Amino acid sequence: MSDNVRRPETMERITTPELAKAFIDEQVAAIKAQVGEKKVLLALSGGVDSSVVAALLIKAIGQNLVCVHVNHGLLRKGEPEQVIQVFRNEMNANLIYVDAVDRFLDKLAGVTDPEQKRMIIGGEFIEVFAEEARKLDGIEFLAQGTIWPDILESEAGIKAHHNAGGLPEDLAFELVEPVRILFKDEVRVVGKELGLPDNMVYRQPFPGPGLGVRCPGAITRDRLEAVRESDAILREEFAKNGLEGKVWQYFTVVPDFKSTGVKDGKRTFDWPCIIRAINTTDVMEVSVEHLSDELIDHLVQRIISEVPGINRVLFDYTPKPPATVEYE
Ligand code: XMP
Numbered sequence: 001m002s003d004n005v006r007r008p009e010t011m012e013r014i015t016t017p018e019l020a021k022a023f024i025d026e027q028v029a030a031i032k033a034q035v036g037e038k039k040v041l042l043a044l045s046g047g048v049d050s051s052v053v054a055a056l057l058i059k060a061i062g063q064n065l066v067c068v069h070v071n072h073g074l075l076r077k078g079e080p081e082q083v084i085q086v087f088r089n090e091m092n093a094n095l096i097y098v099d100a101v102d103r104f105l106d107k108l109a110g111v112t113d114p115e116q117k118r119m120i121i122g123g124e125f126i127e128v129f130a131e132e133a134r135k136l137d138g139i140e141f142l143a144q145g146t147i148w149p150d151i152l153e154s155e156a157g158i159k160a161h162h163n164a165g166g167l168p169e170d171l172a173f174e175l176v177e178p179v180r181i182l183f184k185d186e187v188r189v190v191g192k193e194l195g196l197p198d199n200m201v202y203r204q205p206f207p208g209p210g211l212g213v214r215c216p217g218a219i220t221r222d223r224l225e226a227v228r229e230s231d232a233i234l235r236e237e238f239a240k241n242g243l244e245g246k247v248w249q250y251f252t253v254v255p256d257f258k259s260t261g262v263k264d265g266k267r268t269f270d271w272p273c274i275i276r277a278i279n280t281t282d283v284m285e286v287s288v289e290h291l292s293d294e295l296i297d298h299l300v301q302r303i304i305s306e307v308p309g310i311n312r313v314l315f316d317y318t319p320k321p322p323a324t325v326e327y328e
């Protein structure tokens with residue numbers, strides 16, 4: 001789908017497997033017509049939108065899609081492995097995996113300002129992706145997971161929709177945007193029909209700078225690991241307790257201060273871990289999901305016993321406003 005395609009006013013909301021299948025057939029034909037035998041590049045994060053775009057393109061052009069997965073070290077536990085498993089092993093995709101963990105974390109070392117952290121993560125991502133793109137021959141197209149709300153919001157001046165605009169000038173690709181006219185819920189229905197796993201399709205929103213904004217202040221590897229491990233425990237417990245897919249967003253934050261504790265009769269001096277679980281429709285106003293006492297107690301026990309460096313667990317009861325969802 002090219003730049004000027006708009007969602008038809010009369011388009012039926014894609015809510016069923018049949019409607020999803022019809023959309024997939026239509027898009028596969030459209031992709032084939034647009035790119036022919038040429039090659040398409042895609043930055044595959046493993047998020048819902050890029051994953052659905054990848055699955056659609058694999059169906060349409062197979063190995064002529066080149067996926068690049070950049071592991072910047074700020075992904076959640078198991079995410080890079082899942083991208084490799086689903087796309088390379090199961091869908092036989094042409095996938096380039098770039099381990100850029102050291103590169104990102106070295107650049108971020110000592111950087112405390114949240115906006116500077118975001119700039120470094122975003123800028124470095126484009127650089128790594130551009131380097132990979134330059135190594136490849138014969139790429140003429142760039143696929144993107146732009147969705148309809150991105151277009152509406154950028155037209156309304158609410159947010160700039162981050163597209164190819166970020167790439168250096170020598171990489172001028174024609175865009176392929178096969179989910180451009182879809183709302184998020186429709187992307188999920190299409191993803192399910194394409195056979196993507198549920199925990200990919202029904203994934204909660206995850207910010208571009210990833211765990212970097214949940215490790216406030218200067219990111220260190222040990223504190224980042226504490227965020228990643230505690231987040232994995234929280235997600236596992238939410239899934240076990242039927243809260244996955246029901247609560248809008250839930251995660252942990254490990255702030256950069258320590259407090260005194262005691263373990264095995266010895267003094268400890270470790271970080272607290274903050275749990276945040278919220279619900280919203282538009283992310284402008286957010287309410288807190290109240291967990292049961294049993295679940296909170298269980299989470300506290302697991303986190304303090306399984307995550308190195310944590311000796312205290314706190315729960316954030318603050319709505320938005322005044323608190324934003326993320327801590328920085
Ligand atoms: P805030 O913290 O602004 O978050 O209340 C609202 C929603 O946006 C997500 N978020 C981001 N997403 N890049 C993103 O892609 C970012 O820099 C970013 N900051 C916040 C946040 O997770 C929440 O869903």
